Amino acid sequence: RAKSEGRDTYRFFNAEMSYEATEQLNIRVGLRKALELNQFQLFYQPQLDINSGRLVGAEALIRWFHPELGMVSPAHFIPVAEASGLIVAIGDWVLQEACREVARWRDAGMPNPVVAVNLSALQFARGNIEQAVSNAVADAGILPQMLELELTESIMIRNTERVLATVKRLKQKGFVFTIDDFGTGYSSLQYLKRFEVDKLKIDQSFVRDIIDDEDDAAIVRAIVQIAKGLGLKTIAEGVETTEIMALLQQYQCDEVQGYYLARPMSASQFMTYLQQHC
Numbered sequence: 323r324a325k326s327e328g329r330d331t332y333r334f335f336n337a338e339m340s341y342e343a344t345e346q347l348n349i350r351v352g353l354r355k356a357l358e359l360n361q362f363q364l365f366y367q368p369q370l371d372i373n374s375g376r377l378v379g380a381e382a383l384i385r386w387f388h389p390e391l392g393m394v395s396p397a398h399f400i401p402v403a404e405a406s407g408l409i410v411a412i413g414d415w416v417l418q419e420a421c422r423e424v425a426r427w428r429d430a431g432m433p434n435p436v437v438a439v440n441l442s443a444l445q446f447a448r449g450n451i452e453q454a455v456s457n458a459v460a461d462a463g464i465l466p467q468m469l470e471l472e473l474t475e476s477i478m479i480r481n482t483e484r485v486l487a488t489v490k491r492l493k494q495k496g497f498v499f500t501i502d503d504f505g506t507g508y509s510s511l512q513y514l515k516r517f518e519v520d521k522l523k524i525d526q527s528f529v530r531d532i533i534d535d536e537d538d539a540a541i542v543r544a545i546v547q548i549a550k551g552l553g554l555k556t557i558a559e560g561v562e563t564t565e566i567m568a569l570l571q572q573y574q575c576d577e578v579q580g581y582y583l584a585r586p587m588s589a590s591q592f593m594t595y596l597q598q599h600c
């Protein structure tokens with residue numbers, strides 16, 4: 323009996339492995355062609371001012387529509403794109419596309435529109451991020467203030483000095499910086515001290531259980547206070563209920579983003595959303 327169980331376990335394990343391996347391979351091979359085949363699309367998730375409910379901007383989130391795999395989540399393919407170096411070309415495309423879109427929001431009458439774009443470490447290490455950002459803004463005919471760049475710890479941890487210098491120069495030109503997933507890093511406060519960012523995005527892992535978990539609530543409150551002390555704005559991500567909204571408002575968080583307000587949506591859906599909310 324033990325023997326057959328063992329064999330079943332073994333077979334199950336094998337099947338899992340080969341499924342995953344096949345998927346990884348499909349992703350790796352498919353990614354190389356995805357840009358030229360126009361399989362990427364940016365979705366936009368609204369960001370609102372917590373007190374007025376005013377729409378302040380949106381985060382651009384990449385989606386990959388693969389002919390066989392369907393919609394592949396960025397959580398699956400971004401790490402593969404980073405490992406292969408393709409993220410630099412994909413990142414350039416994201417910047418170009420997001421800047422063109424925020425120009426449309428401005429033209430549609432949205433006051434002071436801002437699009438937030440996620441960056442990867444490799445764009446700093448291997449690509450010319452300053453050139454990419456400047457080109458995207460110039461090509462779209464927008465102001466640097468309309469482009470917010472989201473940094474994660476994995477960016478700041480690698481080539482810290484070089485990234486610091488780049489961020490400083492881009493900030494001088496008027497670009498806006500946010501630390502994404504704030505609080506999840508190893509030395510978030512160190513980065514806070516060294517990087518002159520404009521906003522902290524409180525990671526959804528702290529926001530999610532804020533109602534039931536006193537520790538999470540204390541952490542969120544503390545992040546908002548630190549930000550205030552440093553003259554930075556805060557945005558909470560992963561806001562899923564009205565109760566969470568109310569608590570964040572009480573804590574004086576500035577902005578919110580999450581399923582409770584709106585899911586990420588296509589550019590044309592966002593255009594409709596914008597016209598209803600401005």
Ligand code: C2E
Nearest residue numbers: 383384396397400416440441442560561562580581582586
């Ligand atoms: P992120 O930048 O932290 O983005 C937030 C993620 O949380 C998004 O997942 C968003 O759809 C999801 N989300 C938003 N509201 C809620 C909510 O209320 N509840 C829950 N449970 N989730 C919510 P998504 O779109 O799957 O993106 C995952 C990650 O992939 C992003 O995390 C970001 O790190 C990366 N990513 C997405 N687009 C790009 C891109 O263009 N470039 C790079 N380098 N990374 C990207």
Ligand code: MG
Nearest residue numbers: 381440472502
């Ligand atoms: Mg982000």
Ligand code: MG
Nearest residue numbers: 502503523559
């Ligand atoms: Mg985040």
Ligand code: MG
Nearest residue numbers: 502503525526
């Ligand atoms: Mg995240």
